[in-house]
Amino acid sequence: MIERAGFRPYDLPLRQGWASARGGFTRRLGWLVWAESEGLTGYGDCAPLPAAGTESHEIAASALKRLISALPGQEIATALAALDVECAATTTPAARFALDCALADLASRRQGLSLRRWLAPEAVDRLAVNTLLGALGQLDRETLVAAQAQGFRVLKLKVGLRSPPEDLEALMTLMPALKAPTTLRLDANGAWSLDQARWFIESLVHTQVPIESIEEPLAEPTPKRLAELQALAPFPLALDESLPTRLATLDPTQLGARRLVLKPAALGGLNRTLALARRAQDAQIEVVVTSLVESAAGLWPTAQLAGAIATPVAHGLATADWLAADLGATPRPRAGWIELPDRPGSGFVPTAPS
Ligand SMILES: O=C(O)CCC(=O)c1ccccc1C(=O)O
Numbered sequence: 001m002i003e004r005a006g007f008r009p010y011d012l013p014l015r016q017g018w019a020s021a022r023g024g025f026t027r028r029l030g031w032l033v034w035a036e037s038e039g040l041t042g043y044g045d046c047a048p049l050p051a052a053g054t055e056s057h058e059i060a061a062s063a064l065k066r067l068i069s070a071l072p073g074q075e076i077a078t079a080l081a082a083l084d085v086e087c088a089a090t091t092t093p094a095a096r097f098a099l100d101c102a103l104a105d106l107a108s109r110r111q112g113l114s115l116r117r118w119l120a121p122e123a124v125d126r127l128a129v130n131t132l133l134g135a136l137g138q139l140d141r142e143t144l145v146a147a148q149a150q151g152f153r154v155l156k157l158k159v160g161l162r163s164p165p166e167d168l169e170a171l172m173t174l175m176p177a178l179k180a181p182t183t184l185r186l187d188a189n190g191a192w193s194l195d196q197a198r199w200f201i202e203s204l205v206h207t208q209v210p211i212e213s214i215e216e217p218l219a220e221p222t223p224k225r226l227a228e229l230q231a232l233a234p235f236p237l238a239l240d241e242s243l244p245t246r247l248a249t250l251d252p253t254q255l256g257a258r259r260l261v262l263k264p265a266a267l268g269g270l271n272r273t274l275a276l277a278r279r280a281q282d283a284q285i286e287v288v289v290t291s292l293v294e295s296a297a298g299l300w301p302t303a304q305l306a307g308a309i310a311t312p313v314a315h316g317l318a319t320a321d322w323l324a325a326d327l328g329a330t331p332r333p334r335a336g337w338i339e340l341p342d343r344p345g346s347g348f349v350p351t352a353p354s
């Protein structure tokens with residue numbers, strides 16, 4: 001039975017400003033959520049980011065208050081099941097993710113299982129991850145060389161902050177610094193019209209720039225437009241922040257794109273993201289799991305989910321270094337991989353007593 005539950009706000013500064021075609025931020029604000037049962041504590045993180053498809057902080061705060069006050073006296077399994085009824089993932093995904101993680105952390109600790117194996121017995125222990133180098137226009141050669149020296153094989157860059165020709169020229173300039181098998185993952189965050197995206201992709205195809213994928217190329221990503229673009233691209237196009245709004249009616253075979261970027265904090269929880277991943281994979285659609293640049297309390301369960309999904313594609317989980325301070329130790333990439341520990345639960349342990 002859950003005896004106590006609570007949440008407290010956090011405000012973590014970034015080491016450097018985050019920039020994307022959908023705007024940026026310089027700090028991450030959220031809440032550490034916890035639930036206690038029989039001497040164990042489970043943790044979750046609620047860190048809304050409306051640009052990524054979550055609710056606002058105001059809406060998340062009132063949902064958290066309501067959901068957390070209902071926990072004491074409930075069994076963990078009952079509370080988990082109640083989330084499906086009482087908390088619409090479509091309207092409050094970040095709040096639902098936080099509660100879901102706290103309860104799943106608690107349940108898996110109780111069973112002595114890592115969260116990933118509690119989610120899926122066939123979970124893997126190692127995750128390939130990309131590094132995120134920020135906006136293409138601000139990137140220098142040294143950063144590109146250093147990221148490869150650290151062992152990253154997929155380097156992610158934000159594009160669409162300037163015109164497509166400027167972005168293309170910057171890529172051509174950087175290309176000599178790329179050593180095989182390093183590839184670039186580009187994220188346009190919905191910056192382009194169909195004509196701009198077509199021009200950019202067709203131009204790229206004539207260069208030798210090794211592109212791994214492009215996330216959210218289109219301002220209006222209808223399946224028809226995406227399919228037209230995808231037919232031009234020898235690499236996957238991916239849907240990311242346009243996904244949460246379409247979740248209710250989502251048929252993975254009808255998206256027009258070959259890849260989905262899954263952010264469990266924007267999709268409303270671990271199990272429902274895992275279910276979506278399975279449906280996508282059954283339809284030959286690749287999936288990638290990424291963080292919301294939230295605290296370690298959210299990054300750990302997100303990485304555990306990626307372990308449960310078990311795909312070879314690099315995940316966007318190397319985001320801990322964007323934060324100048326954190327709530328606990330973070331999953332650390334080494335040579336382009338995150339090695340998940342065997343200990344029970346998500347792996348998150350808060351550094352200071354709250
Ligand atoms: O994919 C990654 O490497 C990190 C996650 C990431 O880029 C991201 C983080 C917060 C909000 C939006 C995005 C994005 O992919 O657009």
Ligand SMILES: [Mg+2]
Binds near residue numbers: 187215216240241261
């Ligand atoms: Mg993205």
